[in-house]
Amino acid sequence: MLRIIALGGYAEMGRNMTAVFWNDQGVILDCGLHLENYIRLTEEDDLKVMSTKLLQQEGAIADLTPLGKDRKKILAIVPSHAHLDHIGGLPYLESKFDAPIICTPFTAAVLRGMVGDNKSGRGGNGRGELRNDIITVQPGASHKLTEDITIEFIRATHSTPHTATIAIHTPDGVVIYANDFKFDLHPTLGPKPDFARLKALGKAGVKAFICESTYSNLEQRMPSESIAKQMLEDILLGLDHKNKAIIVTTFSSHIARLRAICDCAKKIHRTPLIVGRSLSRYIAAAEECGITSFKDAEVVRYSSKAARRLRKVLAEGKEKYVLVVTGHQGEPRAILSRMVSEQIDWRFDPNDCVIFSCKVIPTPTNEANRARLESRLRDFNVRFFKDIHVSGHAAREDLREMLTMLKPEHLFASHGDKKMQAGLASLAAEEHMQKVHLLANGGQMELA
Ligand SMILES: [Zn+2]
Structure with missing residues (x-):
């Protein structure tokens, strides 16, 4: 039975x-x-x-x-x-x-x-x-x-x-x-x-x-993941980001998406810099299992080091990197929220590019968190791109x-x-x- x-x-x-x-x-x-x-x-x-x-x-x-x-x-x-x-x-x-x-x-x-x-x-x-x-x-x-x-x-x-x-x-x-x-x-x-x-x-x-x-x-x-990859390419390869920061946030577990972001970064001669504990955990798991390699990227795991590394990015030149950070749902303690609220030393300049390669999971908490994050980003006059994603x-x-x-x-x-x-x-x-x-x-x- x-x-x-x-x-x-x-x-x-x-x-x-x-x-x-x-x-x-x-x-x-x-x-x-x-x-x-x-x-x-x-x-x-x-x-x-x-x-x-x-x-x-x-x-x-x-x-x-x-x-x-x-x-x-x-x-x-x-x-x-x-x-x-x-x-x-x-x-x-x-x-x-x-x-x-x-x-x-x-x-x-x-x-x-x-x-x-x-x-x-x-x-x-x-x-x-x-x-x-x-x-x-x-x-x-x-x-x-x-x-x-x-x-x-x-x-x-x-x-x-x-x-x-x-x-x-x-x-x-x-x-x-x-x-x-x-x-x-x-x-x-x-x-x-x-x-x-x-x-x-x-x-x-x-x-x-x-x-x-x-x-x-x-x-x-449901459209294929290859469509999401093309959407990313359209933004990263198709627009002029000269001297501007490119910051992408997506689901930490989405290894295919992270791989696509790194591939795009390579094509525009920038180094992918991946920052956040959950991102680093999923990447380590993917590498351990031989699913894909992130050798072309730099991964910063600990938040204490994140602040220092991002300061260094400002000193070296934002245009050298594609930053991949946690915080796509506007979670208050994630890296992107902390960059925006200046808990992490970071400077947004007008026309810096912020890509949300995700969709807002429609819950009251997420919607409130994201609205707060987006409103701060608007104050900085950055270009931001939402819903660069397929489910x-x-x-x-x-x-x-x-x-x-x-x-x-x-x-x-x-x-x-x-x-x-x-x-x-x-x-x-x-x-x-x-x-x-x-x-x-x-x-x-x-x-x-
Ligand atoms: Zn699932």
Whole structure:
């Protein structure tokens, strides 16, 4: 008998966590942070030493109460990729389980980096180590968990490397978990999605499919990451930035985007200077896993050194660098906000160029933070460019393609609020699917 328990991400975007049981053998899929609730507490998106109870009370991580005694039956924790809304809860919650963490190498490297930072008392659980072992599995490979259960990591495209669509093979059928993905036919880093494998699984029969619903109401095919690269090139290579600063801010985990920014910098004969702790952590993980190299860039990790290095940039000449900094959502403690508020010694000149290679994640905190940041930037008369970005999430037509390929018997809508989940349900209805389930956090369902 298969059973699905919704723990987080079934009423919101964030704190993704789902449990899948086959009889008495359980697997946890993802263990994420709700970033809005987390940043409201901490004013930054990096992990800090925090009480697990407080984070649960504030809705920043999942509440494990619905698991009850089944918590002891969890045999593996399987994060699908390295985004904080999928792994950020692990430093606080993994010790509640006695089960290995099984994931792709990049996800493992980011997790180790995140927890390793705790040794200095900066983040996570404050212990500096995880209770459970990490087992790495290459994208495209499988791990036999027990005689009955095998966990497969299917290559997916998303906005961070080594993202996997997870298949849990059990004697009562396959459960597939695509949280998050998009179908990118022209990725700028890493392979295309493994369509052949998805089709083969669909042909053999999929018992249940747990699918992200974030952009289920966006009636389009999500554009490729190669489009975002072109948008960056248009600004960096196509405009006159003579003697002006170029400052780019983007998601720290978006290695493909960071690589594209560095490639552009090279073409205009500037050195990429990457500043910020979370940026440096993801870059170190990408290099460790051989995903790409940032040897052509200079990476400044610590904020104490950031101020000194940026002063030196002013002395050497802004035109020698493309600065890549944290703070795309206007987080008050990130580098860009501190440059703007003059907590870091920096001088903005008219027509300096600031590129937001991201979109504002539409939450009240982010919107207020970004509005404050943009208003200060306007005071400096800089040119700024917003939304130089394409999303890593599936839009409605990507989702339709996935449903058509997998033809699941049961569909569960995850990673979204009620409206987003309803969007996926309406799409499923268009595809004549009968068994569509909109669980709430804490809800569960047995599959006959
Ligand atoms: Zn993601």
